[in-house]
Amino acid sequence: MTYTVRDAFYDFCRSVGMTTMFGNPGSTELRMFRDFPDDFGYVLALQETVAVAAAAGHALGTGRAGLVSLHSAGGVGHSLGAVFNAYRDRVPVVILAGQQSRPMIRHRPFLGADEPAAFPRPYVKYSHQPERGEDVAEAIAEAYRIAMTPPRGPVFVSVPEDDWDLPAEPVPHREVRADFTADPAALREVADALNAARSPVIVVGPGVQDENAQDLVVQLAERANAGVWISPLSGRSGFPEDHRLFQGFLPPVRSQLAARLDGNDVILVLGAQVFTYHVHDEGPYIPEGARLFHFDCDPAQTAWSPVGTSVLTTIRGGVRGLLELVERSDRPAPPVRARLAVPEATDPIPPELLVETLREVMPADAVLVEEAPSSRDLMHARLPITRPGGFLTTGSGALGWGLPLAVGRSLASSGERIVCLIGDGSIMYSVQALWTAAQHRVPMTVVVINNRGYGAVKALGRRIDLPTVPGTDIHDLDFVQVARGMGVPGRTVTKAADIEPALLEGLGHDGPFLVDVTVAADDSPAYEPWAR
Numbered sequence: 195m196t197y198t199v200r201d202a203f204y205d206f207c208r209s210v211g212m213t214t215m216f217g218n219p220g221s222t223e224l225r226m227f228r229d230f231p232d233d234f235g236y237v238l239a240l241q242e243t244v245a246v247a248a249a250a251g252h253a254l255g256t257g258r259a260g261l262v263s264l265h266s267a268g269g270v271g272h273s274l275g276a277v278f279n280a281y282r283d284r285v286p287v288v289i290l291a292g293q294q295s296r297p298m299i300r301h302r303p304f305l306g307a308d309e310p311a312a313f314p315r316p317y318v319k320y321s322h323q324p325e326r327g328e329d330v331a332e333a334i335a336e337a338y339r340i341a342m343t344p345p346r347g348p349v350f351v352s353v354p355e356d357d358w359d360l361p362a363e364p365v366p367h368r369e370v371r372a373d374f375t376a377d378p379a380a381l382r383e384v385a386d387a388l389n390a391a392r393s394p395v396i397v398v399g400p401g402v403q404d405e406n407a408q409d410l411v412v413q414l415a416e417r418a419n420a421g422v423w424i425s426p427l428s429g430r431s432g433f434p435e436d437h438r439l440f441q442g443f444l445p446p447v448r449s450q451l452a453a454r455l456d457g458n459d460v461i462l463v464l465g466a467q468v469f470t471y472h473v474h475d476e477g478p479y480i481p482e483g484a485r486l487f488h489f490d491c492d493p494a495q496t497a498w499s500p501v502g503t504s505v506l507t508t509i510r511g512g513v514r515g516l517l518e519l520v521e522r523s524d525r526p527a528p529p530v531r532a533r534l535a536v537p538e539a540t541d542p543i544p545p546e547l548l549v550e551t552l553r554e555v556m557p558a559d560a561v562l563v564e565e566a567p568s569s570r571d572l573m574h575a576r577l578p579i580t581r582p583g584g585f586l587t588t589g590s591g592a593l594g595w596g597l598p599l600a601v602g603r604s605l606a607s608s609g610e611r612i613v614c615l616i617g618d619g620s621i622m623y624s625v626q627a628l629w630t631a632a633q634h635r636v637p638m639t640v641v642v643i644n645n646r647g648y649g650a651v652k653a654l655g656r657r658i659d660l661p662t663v664p665g666t667d668i669h670d671l672d673f674v675q676v677a678r679g680m681g682v683p684g685r686t687v688t689k690a691a692d693i694e695p696a697l698l699e700g701l702g703h704d705g706p707f708l709v710d711v712t713v714a715a716d717d718s719p720a721y722e723p724w725a726r
Contacts, residue, residue: 196361198362199331199359199362200226200359202331202365203330203331203334203358206335212258212260213231214235215261216249217236217238217264217265218242218244218264220292221305221355222265222266223292224355225358226290226292226353238633240630241626242272242276243598243624244597244630245262245263245264245273245276246598247276247594247595247598247602250276250283252605253285253602254583255602259286261288262287266305266306266307267291270310270313271313275594278317279588281347281590282429282589283400283589284345284346284400288334288338289348289350291310292355293307293310296354296357299354307352311352314350319340319348322337323353324351327356328357330357330358330362335368344491345401374507374508375507376505380505385516391459393528394420395423396420397424397461398424398432399424400425400430400466401490403583404430404465405465405509406582407432408434410514411432411464412433418523420462424574425444425466426445426451426469426470427470428466428589429586429588429589430589440578441528443574446471451479452477460485461485461502462487462489463486464489464509464513465489466490468488479500480501485502488502488503490509491508534576539691542688542714543688543689543690544713546572548693549615552615553576555694555698555701560611561583561603561611562579563596563613564615565588565617565620566615568653569643586599586600594620595624596616597620597623600640601627601630601631604636613641613701616640616642617642617644618673618710619648628676628682631706632680632682638707639703640682640709644711645714647668647715648665648668649715650720653722656718656719657722682708683707684709684710685700685708688712696709697709
């Protein structure tokens with residue numbers, strides 16, 4: 195029998211452990227599915243955003259690249275918000291898109307993509323339609339290696355449908371080892387600055403979690419007696435938030451961020467952009483007289499950072515190098531972060547009470563996936579993430595990511611419960627993911643913070659003295675009925691006394707469960723707590 199492109203593709207995927215495919219099939223992908231291997235799984239998503247985000251969640255849970263099949267130009271177009279999030283959040287996803295057969299391409303056929311490789315750019319690390327069908331499997335292997343090389347991210351390959359049946363050769367085995375460390379002189383400069391600092395501080399970004407470097411960062415912070423902040427709008431945690439040195443979350447506003455770091459003379463940023471801002475204002479990027487050092491594996495990001503000295507390194511390699519050079523310090527430790535008081539149980543329900551109750555009842559090994567922009571600050575203030583991998587969200591802001599991300603992470607669960615804390619506006623961007631959750635009986639509890647509108651947009655409006663923003667009210671949605679229609683049971687909560695029993699029911703359910711909690715609306719402006 196002839197060894198085909200299809201055979202070479204599946205053999206390669208099998209060799210790297212990429213045997214779960216997420217997708218929404220169409221006509222131009224049918225030949226890829228001939229003799230679909232028994233050792234592969236196909237996870238059906240009812241919309242392409244869901245397919246990409248679920249593959250990303252699976253990748254974050256397994257540590258391996260996610261595999262996605264999309265349908266030609268239309269399917270790729272549907273998915274691009276999730277592709278954008280995967281790119282900004284550095285999640286390795288190998289995206290395949292069907293294309294009409296090669297003899298038809300020049301005639302601009304129905305479902306054909308005119309410039310398929312250009313379509314997802316610039317939000318992929320690699321994008322290609324091979325010139326020859328015989329080269330498809332090796333192009334996918336190259337894409338995979340690029341996806342998994344720091345900084346990791348999504349890649350894209352367009353495959354004409356008639357390529358799959360062509361004869362091919364097996365993909366040769368290759369590996370890329372990419373744990374690299376900065377020049378010793380650069381590490382010595384940073385270590386000397388930390389050793390001589392009066393009040394150093396570390397800013398932890400998602401790159402710390404991406405590289406499983408949290409243990410090393412804890413060692414470095416304790417040795418230097420340095421306070422630790424999470425970078426603005428980070429898609430991961432990266433430092434135990436119950437640690438005595440943890441200081442909180444930096445705001446995405448330039449002047450407020452600089453004010454938070456006032457008094458620190460040396461700032462070390464690890465695996466984060468310097469810095470992510472959401473709204474513009476003037477002022478210095480960092481306090482006057484402070485020195486900033488930045489570790490990251492992305493040469494593009496280190497090149498455009500507006501302030502400080504950037505060091506090109508993987509986080510594990512760079513922090514390991516610093517641990518050999520930084521001396522144990524007896525300088526005074528920063529003050530311990532205060533624990534907020536638990537709000538009273540009143541009706542209508544304060545969103546703070548919902549988050550506090552979730553903190554009390556959520557299993558210790560649960561993974562929290564969040565997409566509730568108007569409640570994110572209070573969640574960070576009241577629900578500490580204490581273990582690696584315990585928190586996921588989007589670092590880019592395109593909605594529709596959280597629910598399918600949670601589904602994909604649930605499919606990679608080894609027994610831990612996945613809790614998706616999501617806004618009533620956010621969930622409707624990709625509510626179809628509930629059906630996929632039901633089909634696979636994933637261990638997921640969805641908690642809807644229902645403030646009956648796009649609360650974050652309203653808050654940003656109030657920040658610029660715009661008290662009323664059109665199109666930001668959401669009424670007459672019954673999320674429990676929607677979930678039940680997709681096979682997910684649920685419960686509606688409107689009274690404070692019912693929060694705990696509803697959450698316990700949802701967390702203990704065998705399979706997915708949705709809890710819809712109606713909360714009081716917040717009329718404060720965005721980022722106002724940081725301005726006080």
